Amino acid sequence: MKRAVITAAIISLLFSMAIESTAQNNLGKTDDVGRICLNSVIASNSSIPQGANKLMVNKLNQIAAKNGVGGSSINPRFVITANVIEIAQEVVPSAPPMVAMELETTLYIGDAESGALYGSYSYGSRKCVGSTAEKAYLAGLRNLPVDTPALRSFVEQGKNKIVEYYNSQIDFLLSEAETLASQRRYEESIALLMQVPEVCKDAYTKAMAKASVVYQQKLDNDGAELLTKARAAWKTNTTDEGAAEAAIYLGEISPSAACASEANALADSIAKHFKDLEDREWNFKMKKYNDSIEQENRKMDLEEKRIDADAKKAHEDLNAMKEIAMSYVSSRSNVENAILPWW
Secondary structure: OOOHHHHHHHHHHHHHHHHOOOOHHHHHOOOOOOOOOOEEEEOOOOOOHHHHHHHHHHHHHHHHHHOOOOOOOOOEEEEEEEEEEEEEEEOOOOOOEEEEEEEEEEEEEEEEOOOOOOEEEEEEEEEEEEEEEEHHHHHHHHOOOEEEEHEEEEEEEHHHHHHHHHHHHHHHHHHHHHHHHHHHHHHHHHHHHHHHOOHHHHHHHHHHHHHHHHHHHHHHHHHHHHHHHHHHHHHHOOOHHHHHHHHHHHHHOOOOOOHHHHHHHHHHHHHHHHHHHHOOOOOOHHHHHHHHHHHHHHHOOHHHHHHHHHHHHHHHHHHHHHHHHHHHHHHOOOOOOOOOOOO
């Protein structure tokens, strides 16, 4: 328990350092967990024709990226979307004839899950021309600017609303995460907590502290299940094959799991069995971990080793929790087919 508290404290410190040293706009694309990211979507009830969806999504992605909210969001609920109204269309008597259109494009930022609208921005009525109606329509979208003071203000307003959401809902999120964890839905619990963006400093620190606890619960639960399988494999077959199967399970148990000492004891017992029988040692996957610990012992004294190990574990836990969150979210449905009530 003491070690878990120390690790959680280090993780919280690492998060705080990341908040202070890294601006929202400068975070790497491969590390979108903990950022405010807007999902660019075209709602199913939008008037934008299917053939123009890809172009409009690309335009929305450009706007999001220009304002530091692009990337792969762990939370699909916050979106930037658009709707286009065709005001007028006529054929221009030229050689060859051209189609002139007048379009009004409006952008929206909001919560697709609750339906809350956080802000909107209209480009106003804009004219476009093409050899066909489709080409004229695409030309109109293609010429929309993606970086203006008004657009930046619009996106900033949306970001502020998202921050307000997490700051006001953090206690509810923590309670929901705890309920999920009690149901052994650890991945879902961690994914929920990892959605809180770093810019919400207090809420983020609370969420990450809870995520660390849930992650440890997951390690303990997974470890206990693996240890049970390892014991069963060895009990039913005390041959090389049984030991090999047990070794696979034991090698997957985290050294931080509550049952790690029991796993080590089982590994030692199996190794002793073969040593006693044939004077040979059995190599387990955990041996590599144990060797690395022994090597560190030779490089530093016990106190330095403890601090370094805790810091390293905090980094590893953070990365592991991010991977769990991204894996869980990627398996869930997105909001691309959402029906939004904003127009």
